[in-house]
Amino acid sequence: MGDLSTGGVEDRKVPKLPIPGKRNILITSALPYVNNVPHLGNIIGCVLSADVFARYCRLRGYNAIYMCGTDEYGTATETKAMEENCTPQQICDKYHAIHKEVYKWFNISFDEFGRTSTPQQTEVCQAIFKKLMENNWLSENTMQQLYCDRCNRFLADRLVEGICPTQGCNYDSARGDQCEKCGKLLNPTELKDPRCKVCQTTPRIRDTNHLFLELPLLKDKLEEYINNMSVAGSWSQNAIQATHAWLKEGLKQRCITRDLKWGVPVPHEKFEDKVFYVWFDAPIGYVSITSCYTPEWEKWWKNPENVELYQFMGKDNVPFHTVMFPSTLIGTGENWTLMKTISVTEYLNYEAGKFSKSKGIGVFGNDAKDTNIPVEVWRYYLLTNRPEVSDTLFTWADLQAKLNSELLNNLGNFINRVLSYIAKDPEIDERHVGYGSIIPDAPDAASHLLTKSLGEKVGNYVEQYLEAMEKVKLKQGLKIAMSISGEGNAYLQESQFWKLYHEDQSSCKIVMKTSAGLVYLLSCLLEPFMPSFSLEVLKQLNLPPETQVSLSDEKGDIGKASRPWEFLRAGHKIGMPEPLFKELKDEEMEFFREKFAGSQADRIVKAEAEAKKIAEQLKQTKVSDGSSKKQRPAKSAAVAKPKASVEAEVSISRLDIRVGLITKAQKHPDADSLYVEEIDVGEGQLRTVVSGLVNFIPLAEMQNRKVCVLCNLKPATMRGIKSQAMVLATSNSDHTKVELVEPPQSAPIGERVKFPGFEGEPDDVLNPKKKVWETVQVDLHTDKDLVACYKDVPFTTSAGVCKVSSICDGSIR
Numbered sequence: 001m002g003d004l005s006t007g008g009v010e011d012r013k014v015p016k017l018p019i020p021g022k023r024n025i026l027i028t029s030a031l032p033y034v035n036n037v038p039h040l041g042n043i044i045g046c047v048l049s050a051d052v053f054a055r056y057c058r059l060r061g062y063n064a065i066y067m068c069g070t071d072e073y074g075t076a077t078e079t080k081a082m083e084e085n086c087t088p089q090q091i092c093d094k095y096h097a098i099h100k101e102v103y104k105w106f107n108i109s110f111d112e113f114g115r116t117s118t119p120q121q122t123e124v125c126q127a128i129f130k131k132l133m134e135n136n137w138l139s140e141n142t143m144q145q146l147y148c149d150r151c152n153r154f155l156a157d158r159l160v161e162g163i164c165p166t167q168g169c170n171y172d173s174a175r176g177d178q179c180e181k182c183g184k185l186l187n188p189t190e191l192k193d194p195r196c197k198v199c200q201t202t203p204r205i206r207d208t209n210h211l212f213l214e215l216p217l218l219k220d221k222l223e224e225y226i227n228n229m230s231v232a233g234s235w236s237q238n239a240i241q242a243t244h245a246w247l248k249e250g251l252k253q254r255c256i257t258r259d260l261k262w263g264v265p266v267p268h269e270k271f272e273d274k275v276f277y278v279w280f281d282a283p284i285g286y287v288s289i290t291s292c293y294t295p296e297w298e299k300w301w302k303n304p305e306n307v308e309l310y311q312f313m314g315k316d317n318v319p320f321h322t323v324m325f326p327s328t329l330i331g332t333g334e335n336w337t338l339m340k341t342i343s344v345t346e347y348l349n350y351e352a353g354k355f356s357k358s359k360g361i362g363v364f365g366n367d368a369k370d371t372n373i374p375v376e377v378w379r380y381y382l383l384t385n386r387p388e389v390s391d392t393l394f395t396w397a398d399l400q401a402k403l404n405s406e407l408l409n410n411l412g413n414f415i416n417r418v419l420s421y422i423a424k425d426p427e428i429d430e431r432h433v434g435y436g437s438i439i440p441d442a443p444d445a446a447s448h449l450l451t452k453s454l455g456e457k458v459g460n461y462v463e464q465y466l467e468a469m470e471k472v473k474l475k476q477g478l479k480i481a482m483s484i485s486g487e488g489n490a491y492l493q494e495s496q497f498w499k500l501y502h503e504d505q506s507s508c509k510i511v512m513k514t515s516a517g518l519v520y521l522l523s524c525l526l527e528p529f530m531p532s533f534s535l536e537v538l539k540q541l542n543l544p545p546e547t548q549v550s551l552s553d554e555k556g557d558i559g560k561a562s563r564p565w566e567f568l569r570a571g572h573k574i575g576m577p578e579p580l581f582k583e584l585k586d587e588e589m590e591f592f593r594e595k596f597a598g599s600q601a602d603r604i605v606k607a608e609a610e611a612k613k614i615a616e617q618l619k620q621t622k623v624s625d626g627s628s629k630k631q632r633p634a635k636s637a638a639v640a641k642p643k644a645s646v647e648a649e650v651s652i653s654r655l656d657i658r659v660g661l662i663t664k665a666q667k668h669p670d671a672d673s674l675y676v677e678e679i680d681v682g683e684g685q686l687r688t689v690v691s692g693l694v695n696f697i698p699l700a701e702m703q704n705r706k707v708c709v710l711c712n713l714k715p716a717t718m719r720g721i722k723s724q725a726m727v728l729a730t731s732n733s734d735h736t737k738v739e740l741v742e743p744p745q746s747a748p749i750g751e752r753v754k755f756p757g758f759e760g761e762p763d764d765v766l767n768p769k770k771k772v773w774e775t776v777q778v779d780l781h782t783d784k785d786l787v788a789c790y791k792d793v794p795f796t797t798s799a800g801v802c803k804v805s806s807i808c809d810g811s812i813r
Helices: 040-045 047-059 075-083 088-105 119-134 215-232 237-249 284-293 315-331 365-370 375-384 396-423 449-470 474-495 497-503 505-525 531-540 586-595 600-624 772-777
Strands: 024-029 063-070 112-115 138-148 160-163 192-196 204-213 307-314 339-345 348-350 392-394 657-667 675-680 687-691 706-710 716-718 721-723 729-731 738-740 780-782 788-790
Touching: 024 047, 040 047, 040 307, 040 348, 040 365, 040 375, 047 063, 047 307, 047 339, 047 375, 047 474, 063 088, 063 284, 075 088, 088 112, 088 365, 112 284, 119 138, 119 284, 119 315, 138 192, 204 315, 215 237, 215 315, 215 339, 237 315, 237 339, 307 315, 315 339, 365 375, 375 396, 375 474, 375 531, 392 396, 396 474, 396 505, 396 531, 396 586, 449 474, 449 505, 474 497, 474 505, 497 505, 505 531, 687 721
Parallel strands: 024 063, 024 307, 063 112, 307 339, 348 392
Antiparallel strands: 138 204, 160 192, 657 675, 657 706, 675 687, 716 721, 729 738, 780 788
8 A cells, every 4th residue: 555654764553564475575775874964865875765665565555664774883983973072872872863854854664764783683693693603604713904002902994094905096095994986895904004094193913813704605505596586686787797796706705793892792702802893784784673673573584485675775785785695694594585676776976076974065864854845856856866777966957957847847737737627616717617626527538539548548657667666667667657747738738628618518527537537646656756745636636644545456556547537536526726846946046056065064164154254244233333323314294205106117027928839820800910829828728819920920830839928918809809918029120020939848838937037926917008018018129149038138937048030139029
């Protein structure tokens, strides 16, 4: 069933257990490390991707649980604790709460969001270790490790930095375990010019005893698992490549202990002063967090015949999940549920560089919330930009474009157009259209050719959506779902429902009932991606909050997709339609780009400088307001001039210019030089417009084209036909050539054309006595780049500026 909870972690319910005969799916995402706030790259790479798949599984009626939590042991936590002058436990408590809050805001629907610093983690981890010892898969060896004499301690991997030894890399801040630049896994002793991260002195090499997992001895069992499951589970290509690169290089013994205090203690008398290496114990966290969810955790984790394990992560985590973790579980000799499918993302980069937790570069989870851009927009953008096969780039301009064109003008426009029309009351509406919020009956929908064709297309799209989602191709699934919204817009346009209402009521009812069904279907298909959007759509459809959207085979939901008119029953009363998305303006986008430029440290310095500047200005203001300031004598009431009533400034903001679509044009029956056009300006009913363009533009070129329409002129009767608006065109200096002012093809019908810097609501109707249009018109022209302008400001839509074909420096009227 679809999970429409708006919170992150689900309310505590009776734990789900595998159900015989059902599809049981266990989902995990790489445990986010607890020493910092997650950034958008972390979120899309792990928890958000897994959440979409978990929601999809529930939508399909599968028995699925999603386990995650914070990874809390290891050097990074100790290092952060030193930086913040507190204990590792305090660091973990602080950042676990921060992570939980961020994921709650992002609507991540964990069944359990736990942590690895628990007694359950110690219990499960030590039990697995003891099995490996019993089965002789562990060996004891002396290894050389860097020791800092000043700190009087062995230095764990992340407490060492130096120059990367990899040929051609030479990154000078490589960590002891991995180079952040080239991604190569390292041992601390391999670093050139190593230095202690705490005191910056050069450490020396000393011998220390450790325990190792004998990966070479497990090679045959591991390769058999990889070869079988990578095919059966359709592993992503980047996961297969990273795994085979490890195998090709040759498996080596892997050290599983560390000289640290913060971690799971090693239950062995010779190693009581050591803890397990974080990459040994962190994947075991999936198991221990499940054991916190239910004491019957083994029914999930030791049940490979009935449970499928799906894991989500970034590309740098792959070998630990395809080599280390499976080897650990195989080595126990127990019947573990091994990973079936792994979904791996590349990196999401930020504007000109990389997201970086350590350097504070990029947009972090708490930043996203502070922008006041709705969570469904963030989820949509990250998922359309999901780096599935190669690195992708986050830019503010791209976020703005996708919000304005895809969410606002495609999806939001379709839903609002349908529901607003159904909500109109024909008794009240001056054009006498609408259904008074009641879904009309449409008994003949199956025989309506245009509707039947739409149903077949939508049915095919839903099949493609299911195929993509089953293969965890989330970006493709989202794209397919959005295509259905595009089909809905095309269906409305082709049906010309605004004409049908008065000409063919039966067909109009079919179109509106079918379109309302598409609205419901979109709320289902998009719920995994934008759950808060789905909740709002259900609210506007007046379906109760407990309604659980479903795409279940058992209920026949899939079959209905090709018959969308069946989704909502005739007579159902919808709720109040409202716009679902808000435009992101250029000035807002530039503000965010500027605000989140540089690192977090840079931003703090900048904010402090701004605060200091403001404080100085306030101080100066107080000084200048002192008694030395000369006061002007106030005029007496008797001589004060009465204020004149303020007339609104005559500017372009008073004009209501909209993007229109000429749906039909013909010659005026009583005037050779006039066309009569029917134009859609987004009102649900066409406007009749008379234009003197016959001598300049052929009739064929007037059909089905977008134009700029001045909608608030006082209607005028021209040769017996009332013209309800005016189409804007430009002419050359001697008026021998005339061209239409054209908005971009992707500009939404009905959108008001804007003029940056001239804000304000238009007049209802322009008063001809005040000569508003005549005053403004003298400043309307085309520039040398063929752009239509008011003074020097272009006619602007969300899809770009309006232009003409060839007349520069022309006059617009």
